[in-house]
Amino acid sequence: MNSTPAAELRWQPSAPVDLVRTLRPLCHGAGDPVARFVDGTFWWACRTPEGPGRLAISSDGGQVLARAWGEGADWLLAAAPGLVGDGDDWSELDVSGHPVLRQVHRDRPGVRLTRTGRVLDSLVPACLEQRVTGEEAFRAWRLLTRAYGEPAPGPDEPRLWLPAEPARLLAVPVWDWHRFGVDAKRYQAVRAAATVAHRLEECVELAASQGLEAARRRLALVPGVGPWTVAETTVRALGDPDAVSVGDFHLSNIVGFALTGAARTDDATMLELLAPWAGQRARVIRLIRLSGLTPPKYGPRFSPMDMSRI
Numbered sequence: 001m002n003s004t005p006a007a008e009l010r011w012q013p014s015a016p017v018d019l020v021r022t023l024r025p026l027c028h029g030a031g032d033p034v035a036r037f038v039d040g041t042f043w044w045a046c047r048t049p050e051g052p053g054r055l056a057i058s059s060d061g062g063q064v065l066a067r068a069w070g071e072g073a074d075w076l077l078a079a080a081p082g083l084v085g086d087g088d089d090w091s092e093l094d095v096s097g098h099p100v101l102r103q104v105h106r107d108r109p110g111v112r113l114t115r116t117g118r119v120l121d122s123l124v125p126a127c128l129e130q131r132v133t134g135e136e137a138f139r140a141w142r143l144l145t146r147a148y149g150e151p152a153p154g155p156d157e158p159r160l161w162l163p164a165e166p167a168r169l170l171a172v173p174v175w176d177w178h179r180f181g182v183d184a185k186r187y188q189a190v191r192a193a194a195t196v197a198h199r200l201e202e203c204v205e206l207a208a209s210q211g212l213e214a215a216r217r218r219l220a221l222v223p224g225v226g227p228w229t230v231a232e233t234t235v236r237a238l239g240d241p242d243a244v245s246v247g248d249f250h251l252s253n254i255v256g257f258a259l260t261g262a263a264r265t266d267d268a269t270m271l272e273l274l275a276p277w278a279g280q281r282a283r284v285i286r287l288i289r290l291s292g293l294t295p296p297k298y299g300p301r302f303s304p305m306d307m308s309r310i
Helices: 019-026 073-083 099-107 119-128 134-148 166-171 174-180 184-195 197-201 203-210 212-220 227-237 251-260 267-277 281-291
Strands: 007-011 035-038 041-048 051-060 063-070
Touching (some): 007 073, 019 051, 019 227, 041 073, 051 073, 119 134, 119 197, 119 227, 134 174, 174 184, 197 212, 203 212, 203 227, 251 267, 267 281
Antiparallel strands (some): 041 051
């Protein structure tokens, strides 16, 4: 395949950019066929409104270099600044009252929230991640994409795959979902999203014109898409600075431990703790994640169930 980019863009960001910590949330496991880091360069395959494309983003002497291939190359280059968090303003975030968060914020000035502008690309893996371990979800995402996606344009290495189109998601038979280890509730959510994919992609413009809450409400209309899945989608696709993944198996405990030292915290208490940062809670959660603070573990470890063997 052609290794010469169809287009390139080099720019000097207005603020420091930490590519790895900003873009890592787009990688669903180390073997993600759609998004990955290779030797410091972020590679991403995407179905843009203008056609399929591949994007490579790297840092070069304080500048950011974006290279793109395929019919969607121009769209990807236009989206690249938002992808690395240009315009994601953390200047009003005040964590001065919490020493750990203040230290992380000072040590990681280049961390931003990414904004892909592609809703289904974030919603489908979020649906697959509902109520299961990361290992199970990442495996399902790999198998689904390689079976029903297609190779991305651009160089042979790294080998990337385009996510499955909505029509192909709707064509996945029950036995393949079973083979991928995806239960009925999760694949029904994926199918419901694929059925209204065009309306969901409108959430990008909806957020810009009517606000993020309007986009959240539209996503929540999809059967099987609850608050956790909405937040996991909007924080990546729309750069939602207030996304909180309520219902996450670990998040409330991590937030509670970081902010109070409590080993166990429920969702209601987590929301109370985050209330002083209303409007910027996703940024605070990102700092907590980066702090490395985790609560002590009690009880037996959860063992994933391989549905494909049932």
